[in-house]
Amino acid sequence: MSAEEWGPGRPALGSDLQVDVAIVGAGYTGMWTAYYLLQRDPSLRVALLEAQVVGFGASGRNGGWCSALLPMGLDAVAAQSSRSQAVRLQTVMHETVAEVGRVVQAEGIDCHFAHGGYLSLARSDIQMQR
Numbered sequence: 001m002s003a004e005e006w007g008p009g010r011p012a013l014g015s016d017l018q019v020d021v022a023i024v025g026a027g028y029t030g031m032w033t034a035y036y037l038l039q040r041d042p043s044l045r046v047a048l049l050e051a052q053v054v055g056f057g058a059s060g061r062n063g064g065w066c067s068a069l070l071p072m073g074l075d076a077v078a079a080q081s082s083r084s085q086a087v088r089l090q091t092v093m094h095e096t097v098a099e100v101g102r103v104v105q106a107e108g109i110d111c112h113f114a115h116g117g118y119l120s121l122a123r124s125d126i127q128m129q130r
Contacts, residue, residue: 009052017047019046020045021047022046023049025050026048026050027059027060030050031048034046034048035103066096066097066100066101067093068090068094068096068097069093070093074087077089098115101115
């Protein structure tokens with residue numbers, strides 16, 4: 001189901017708005033930014049601005065899953081930075097999936113979140129080296 005199918009969006013702003021923080025874009029980055037700002041300081045007046053509907057674009061078109069997999073191997077990441085930074089990136093990816101699960105539980109979000117695993121297979125020596 002796409003974001004547009006969830007129901008009508010919010011009306012456009014009809015006048016100026018005074019806020020402490022204005023976040024432009026209500027995809028995952030914008031929504032998580034607003035969430036954590038308000039967790040840190042609930043008194044903040046935060047406006048989450050979106051030209052379409054919240055979750056429009058790539059954030060609303062995913063398959064509903066979280067993954068810590070990188071689109072390339074750690075060696076490819078390390079070649080652009082360092083081995084320790086590549087390992088740190090992979091660690092943060094795993095922590096991020098766990099954090100999504102923590103927020104889902106803490107906020108009582110009924111989304112059937114399941115923190116599963118994955119299986120990576122190699123059919124040849126070349127694939128094993130990757």
